[in-house]
Amino acid sequence: MDTQLRSPEPPIRPEGFGAACRDAWLLDPDIAFLNHGSFGAVPRVVLDVQDDWRRRIERRPVELMDRRMPELLGVSLDAAAGFVGADPAGTAFMVNATAAVNAVARSLSFAPGDAVATSSHVYNAIRKALQWTAARDGADYVEFDLALPIRSEDDLLERLLASIPPATRLLVIDQVSSPTGLVFPIERLLAELAPRGVRVMIDAAHAPGMLDVDVRRYFDLGAIAWTGNLHKWCFAPKGTAVLMVHPDLADRVQPTIISHHSDDPFRKRFSWQGTADFTPWLSVPEALAFGERRFGWDRLRAANHALAAWAHRCLVEHWGVEPVSPLEGDLLGSIATVRLPESACAAFDDPMALQLALYDRHRIEVPVMDWGGSWFVRVSAQAYNEPEQYLALAEAVHAL
Amino acid sequence: MDTQLRSPEPPIRPEGFGAACRDAWLLDPDIAFLNHGSFGAVPRVVLDVQDDWRRRIERRPVELMDRRMPELLGVSLDAAAGFVGADPAGTAFMVNATAAVNAVARSLSFAPGDAVATSSHVYNAIRKALQWTAARDGADYVEFDLALPIRSEDDLLERLLASIPPATRLLVIDQVSSPTGLVFPIERLLAELAPRGVRVMIDAAHAPGMLDVDVRRYFDLGAIAWTGNLHKWCFAPKGTAVLMVHPDLADRVQPTIISHHSDDPFRKRFSWQGTADFTPWLSVPEALAFGERRFGWDRLRAANHALAAWAHRCLVEHWGVEPVSPLEGDLLGSIATVRLPESACAAFDDPMALQLALYDRHRIEVPVMDWGGSWFVRVSAQAYNEPEQYLALAEAVHAL
Numbered sequence: 028m029d030t031q032l033r034s035p036e037p038p039i040r041p042e043g044f045g046a047a048c049r050d051a052w053l054l055d056p057d058i059a060f061l062n063h064g065s066f067g068a069v070p071r072v073v074l075d076v077q078d079d080w081r082r083r084i085e086r087r088p089v090e091l092m093d094r095r096m097p098e099l100l101g102v103s104l105d106a107a108a109g110f111v112g113a114d115p116a117g118t119a120f121m122v123n124a125t126a127a128v129n130a131v132a133r134s135l136s137f138a139p140g141d142a143v144a145t146s147s148h149v150y151n152a153i154r155k156a157l158q159w160t161a162a163r164d165g166a167d168y169v170e171f172d173l174a175l176p177i178r179s180e181d182d183l184l185e186r187l188l189a190s191i192p193p194a195t196r197l198l199v200i201d202q203v204s205s206p207t208g209l210v211f212p213i214e215r216l217l218a219e220l221a222p223r224g225v226r227v228m229i230d231a232a233h234a235p236g237m238l239d240v241d242v243r244r245y246f247d248l249g250a251i252a253w254t255g256n257l258h259k260w261c262f263a264p265k266g267t268a269v270l271m272v273h274p275d276l277a278d279r280v281q282p283t284i285i286s287h288h289s290d291d292p293f294r295k296r297f298s299w300q301g302t303a304d305f306t307p308w309l310s311v312p313e314a315l316a317f318g319e320r321r322f323g324w325d326r327l328r329a330a331n332h333a334l335a336a337w338a339h340r341c342l343v344e345h346w347g348v349e350p351v352s353p354l355e356g357d358l359l360g361s362i363a364t365v366r367l368p369e370s371a372c373a374a375f376d377d378p379m380a381l382q383l384a385l386y387d388r389h390r391i392e393v394p395v396m397d398w399g400g401s402w403f404v405r406v407s408a409q410a411y412n413e414p415e416q417y418l419a420l421a422e423a424v425h426a427l
Numbered sequence: 428m429d430t431q432l433r434s435p436e437p438p439i440r441p442e443g444f445g446a447a448c449r450d451a452w453l454l455d456p457d458i459a460f461l462n463h464g465s466f467g468a469v470p471r472v473v474l475d476v477q478d479d480w481r482r483r484i485e486r487r488p489v490e491l492m493d494r495r496m497p498e499l500l501g502v503s504l505d506a507a508a509g510f511v512g513a514d515p516a517g518t519a520f521m522v523n524a525t526a527a528v529n530a531v532a533r534s535l536s537f538a539p540g541d542a543v544a545t546s547s548h549v550y551n552a553i554r555k556a557l558q559w560t561a562a563r564d565g566a567d568y569v570e571f572d573l574a575l576p577i578r579s580e581d582d583l584l585e586r587l588l589a590s591i592p593p594a595t596r597l598l599v600i601d602q603v604s605s606p607t608g609l610v611f612p613i614e615r616l617l618a619e620l621a622p623r624g625v626r627v628m629i630d631a632a633h634a635p636g637m638l639d640v641d642v643r644r645y646f647d648l649g650a651i652a653w654t655g656n657l658h659k660w661c662f663a664p665k666g667t668a669v670l671m672v673h674p675d676l677a678d679r680v681q682p683t684i685i686s687h688h689s690d691d692p693f694r695k696r697f698s699w700q701g702t703a704d705f706t707p708w709l710s711v712p713e714a715l716a717f718g719e720r721r722f723g724w725d726r727l728r729a730a731n732h733a734l735a736a737w738a739h740r741c742l743v744e745h746w747g748v749e750p751v752s753p754l755e756g757d758l759l760g761s762i763a764t765v766r767l768p769e770s771a772c773a774a775f776d777d778p779m780a781l782q783l784a785l786y787d788r789h790r791i792e793v794p795v796m797d798w799g800g801s802w803f804v805r806v807s808a809q810a811y812n813e814p815e816q817y818l819a820l821a822e823a824v825h826a827l
Contacts, residue, residue, distance in 0.1 A: 052485070053482060053485040053486050054485070054486065054487075054488075055486050055487050058487065060488075060489075062488075062489050065488070065489055065492070065493065065702075066488045066489065066492045066493075066702055067488070068485065068488055069485055074481065074482075074485065078478065081474065082453060082474075084665075085452070085453040085454070085468065085469055085474065086453050086454065086455050087454075087455050087458065087792075088454075088460075088462075088465070088466045088467070088468055089460075089462050089465055089466065089792050089794075090786070090792070092465070092466045092665075093465065093466075094783075122522070122684070122700075122701060122702075122703050123684070123701035123702045123703065124701070125684055125685075125686050125700075125701035126683075126684045126700070126701055129683070129684050129685055133533070133685075136563075151687050152685075152686035152687050152699075152701060155685055155686060155687060155688075155689040155690070156684075156685040156686070156689075158689075159681060159685050159689055160685075163536075256702070258702060264704060265484075265492075265702050265703060265704045265705075266702065266703040266704040281559060283526075283529070283683035283684055284522070284523070284525055284526045284529050284556075284683055285525075285529055285533075285552075285555055285556040285559050285560075286525050286552035286555060286556070287551050287552050287555060288555075289555040289556075289558075289559055290555070299552075300522075300525075300526070301522060301523035301524070301525035301526055301552065302465075302466055302522075302523045302656070302658060302665055302666065303522050303523065303665060303666040304664060304665045304666040304704060304707055305665075307704055383494075386490070392487075392489050392490070394489075
């Protein structure tokens with residue numbers, strides 16, 4: 028089947044991208060790894076720095092873990108805060124963005140009649156955390172539907188504004204939605220919501236390293252909290268996220284693990300959440316330096332976006348499916364969700380079976396999921412990816 | 428000053444202990460490391476296994492983190508549950524014991540008039556978590572005093588039973604107290620409390636690997652939950668603890684990070700708390716195997732206890748201070764807290780200054796703390812320690 032004819036031209040990868048940089052990671056070269064988005068992938072040099080930290084800690088455990096850790100983590104926190112335009116005093120490390128949303132939501136209290144709201148694009152773990160928190164206080168969990176396709180940023184914004192319940196006391200909204208891979212217009216949303224007095228927390232799990240993030244600006248526009256993973260698109264080891272809380276609310280928010288410093292100011296309060304392996308957090312400066320040194324962050328973001336937008340269009344046209352968002356890619360960052368053709372799904376009992384077939388038969392690692400009753404793939408684009416890998420996916424789905 | 432004359436004879440260390448095994452760890456050989464209790468110390472072979480896991484995960488991140496992790500963590504969970512005599516179905520990994528107490532306490536709800544109670548020997552982080560939880564629900568946090576010295580197990584038990592407030596809805600009690608290093612008679616306590624209907628959670632942060640633990644028995648006697656760190660006395664990497672919850676309560680307890688499986692049975696519910704570095708947990712089988720292979724767990728516990736009990740008596744007699752617990756050592760495990768002579772404290776502004784003087788001038792790592800207005804050291808005894816290190820501490824305190 029000659030589907031190639033319908034494909035747009037693949038983007039030219041910048042020098043040093045694609046196969047030329049693949050050795051910077053340990054990723055199995057026999058697998059087309061199109062799922063950077065789920066857990067990231069840690070460069071060898073970052074793992075080496077992490078190893079070095081672990082060995083330093085094991086040489087003098089108490090000196091490092093106890094007496095020097097505040098200073099050492101401070102260096103990492105400052106680097107992380109700087110990277111996303113946040114105030115270091117209101118910045119804390121968390122193990123992941125889900126933990127950060129738990130910390131904020133479970134530190135607040137709600138009353139019967141209050142709504143804890145989010146959209147149908149919410150990440151499932153956040154859904155569960157918000158459902159539990161609302162139920163704890165007898166409040167309502169409201170998940171408003173934003174059906175696909177999303178036709179434009181204006182379309183998304185209008186539907187968002189029309190959907191947020193008036194009783195909302197906490198709105199958790201994605202900066203980049205996990206199942207659907209869409210970049211939400213959070214600055215415009217915040218500006219519109221400010222007069223309504225809705226508390227907005229931004230779940231930016233996928234944003235750092237993918238988008239040009241400016242947390243201070245979101246706070247100026249009225250956001251109360253923001254969290255992003257650094258282990259997805261910032262090359263940090265797994266278990267690395269940041270949480271920023273607006274100064275007005277900083278006194279009320281406790282870590283998920285309340286510990287020694289619960290009565291201290293925000294940064295100190297979050298600095299100790301019990302004994303843990305702090306080496307993922309200590310490796311953040313090297314992870315951020317790797318991105319800049321090897322690719323340049325602006326160049327990397329642009330290249331990843333170009334590849335994701337091309338892959339999106341390419342897969343949509345190969346499979347003849349309705350796109351989730353505009354083909355121009357203006358609602359995309361470095362991930363893109365594409366509806367699977369029904370003919371490909373018919374042979375499988377569930378999305379995981381299809382995902383495993385792609386992995387086992389075609390050595391393609393890509394997530395397949397059910398969203399709103401249809402099946403989708405979500406492709407990621409990272410420096411080490413090549414256009415050929417997405418074309419292989421296009422053909423593999425046809426072959427299933 | 429010839430204080431040696433008053434010392435009891437040091438215990439003979441078993442073959443393969445002390446200097447003969449020091450190379451199994453990365454610990455700086457120039458420091459007398461008498462603080463295994465705070466953060467443990469990870470053997471080289473366990474670090475190597477952890478490194479191997481990290482590299483396997485980075486080679487195929489989604490295959491390992493997503494599809495295979497439940498099975499891989501299951502092996503570790505079964506090993507951990509078996510080691511402490513617990514039901515694997517009611518066992519979960521947590522990052523540390525503080526997280527486990529947070530998970531249980533914050534999942535319960537209390538009413539005004541209820542007491543959330545613990546003793547004055549509580550670990551400070553647990554104090555803070557319980558205070559916050561009680562305040563959240565308008566309940567009372569009650570910390571009853573058990574002043575030092577403790578003269579016998581009967582003395583401790585009688586005072587405990589007399590102190591627990593009748594309104595107690597949750598009692599958190601140490602199996603081995605952190606500041607005072609005492610082994611609480613938890614089986615006798617549970618048996619006495621059963622008729623009162625008090626919910627008891629056991630904070631066994633220091634117990635696994637130090638004591639012969641039998642979680643099923645504690646549950647049979649009425650405990651609702653038990654948590655222990657594996658990174659202290661079980662040689663696991665930092666960030667490794669287990670939580671067991673009694674089947675009657677298992678449905679109500681959520682992890683500190685509520686995530687995808689909040690509606691599933693206990694073990695699955697706790698199996699995913701967001702993306703993290705799972706390699707500490709994956710290394711548990713090797714950590715437990717190291718203890719058995721190198722020392723034998725029964726032999727190790729006995730040798731560590733003998734050394735701690737001797738060190739306790741030795742320091743008490745050198746310094747001429749009142750012992751915290753009987754000199755026979757029957758309330759001790761592998762840590763011992765000893766009152767510092769006032770003459771040694773007088774020259775320092777705070778306990779940390781004294782601790783740093785011991786470290787900087789004498790290369791002795793030992794925690795110094797204020798408890799109830801007096802200053803104490805807490806020595807740990809682990810396989811790699813030698814009697815000479817405690818004698819050096821005795822002399823160093825005289826020299827301060």
